[in-house]
Amino acid sequence: MAWSPHTPSSQGNLFCIDVGLALLGDELEPNRNVRLCIEEGRIVSIEKGRGTPLVAIPAFVNAHLHVLDYGFAGLAGVAKDMDSLLRWPDGLKARAIQAAPCRSFWGLSRLAKRLSRMGYGVVAVFVEGPGGACRLVREVFAEHGVLALTYGRAYELDMLVGCDGLGAPVLTTRKWVRVALEARSRGFRVAAHISETPEQALLEDYNTALTVGLEHAVHLLYAPPQAHHALAEAGILPVYSPASNVIHWGVEPQPYAPFFALGGDNAGWVAQNPWELARWAMLALRKKGLSIREASKTALKALTVWPLSRLLGVKGINEGEYAFITLLYAPEIVKAIDAYTALLSIGDIDTVVAVLTHLESKSKAQQE
Known part of the structure; x- marks a missing residue:
């Protein structure tokens, strides 16, 4: 079956999606053909996946x-x-x-x-x-x-x-x-x-x-x-x-x-x-x-x-971190030699496919 943004794999509470490019960690390191698996709001594994037109960047x-x-x-x-x-x-x-x-x-x-x-x-x-x-x-x-x-x-x-x-x-x-x-x-x-x-x-x-x-x-x-x-x-x-x-x-x-x-x-x-x-x-x-x-x-x-780390303590797309991820449909960026410049040259709101967020904030007020 042809890939579409609506056909990620899942099993129980485990949700996995393949992306052609992911910017990982707090240094936004480009990695090609990555599978991201999320369970209970956390990224539980980052491993080799199959190529798709998707790009995953921190939200x-x-x-x-x-x-x-x-x-x-x-x-x-x-x-x-x-x-x-x-x-x-x-x-x-x-x-x-x-x-x-x-x-x-x-x-x-x-x-x-x-x-x-x-x-x-x-x-x-x-x-x-x-x-x-x-x-x-x-x-x-x-x-x-x-x-x-x-x-x-x-x-x-x-x-x-x-x-x-x-x-x-x-x-x-x-x-x-x-x-x-x-x-x-x-x-x-x-x-x-x-x-x-x-x-x-x-x-x-x-x-x-x-x-x-x-x-x-x-x-x-x-x-x-x-x-x-x-x-x-x-x-x-x-x-x-x-x-x-x-x-x-x-x-x-x-x-x-x-x-x-x-x-x-x-x-x-x-x-x-x-x-x-x-x-x-x-x-x-x-x-x-x-x-x-x-x-x-x-x-x-x-x-x-930078704001994810300092406002929420989330250090980008990393194993063990809560998932705050923006997914883009951008085959040109997946193929680009310089992903950063390509993102700012080509990226636009029309390329956004989905946003994955863990909706919890650690606040004194909410705990009360």
Whole structure:
């Protein structure tokens, strides 16, 4: 029988699939003709298989996403400035969400379905609301096979039960610093927007991020190069959102950090195509002198293994790891000499066949 993406072999709870090319481990090592076997959500064996047109790569991660603005896409075009748009609780976006919460969730399922089809297996979502909103966001994404790590926004930590952690809009006020430190002490994940504006950078909020001990720091648009390195050295994941930054500020972030992740930011008015995010990273790295092969490989790491490792402790496609895998139908890439460059040259959302995810996150809030 001719191969099709719908005819993997399975026996009981064991699921096996043959791929023509797999990028294995945290270094994305290309391996040809591989059979991947998964049982109870874990990769139990990686062995020689038969050739197919499939490519297996670690699942794409959207490491920074706002989803409750999805029903209000027009707001970005009518706001006088960023502050009037995003200020909480009286900015345009905040007032729209609070005035019509049902509309805020109206397109969420559609968005989750679209991101899954793009190849995303994990999203890190800043939720403008407490625990109940976090639970809903997580459940909607799970229905489409995507693991959502949720970061709620509340001054009182008891309101974050049901969230994976705290998503602080800034670390430039005493109140948010206090809340972030308390959240860390209580075992919550903590992430924040850092140096998104020149004013925030002048207050050296990147040093506050080091003091708090963030899990990941988003934007860093105006942070000096040494701040990117210092955060990475402290184990804090820098997250760059190039499409959003260009739309909002007319400025591109600079990937100074030795490792980083990529985010789409506001789903209501920013395209979330993972391939475009990776291509931006590749081009930015090329400008810094990397070869096209190294720049492409680094960009793919930023889209996959770096955030998977630092957000979930999953080190790519490895035996014993939980399965977070994006499958592509891409015979041209299977045959390519340089798989990394071929992926960024040819890969697109239309090549995505399926996303295999293990829908568990290790959060204090969910355990409660």
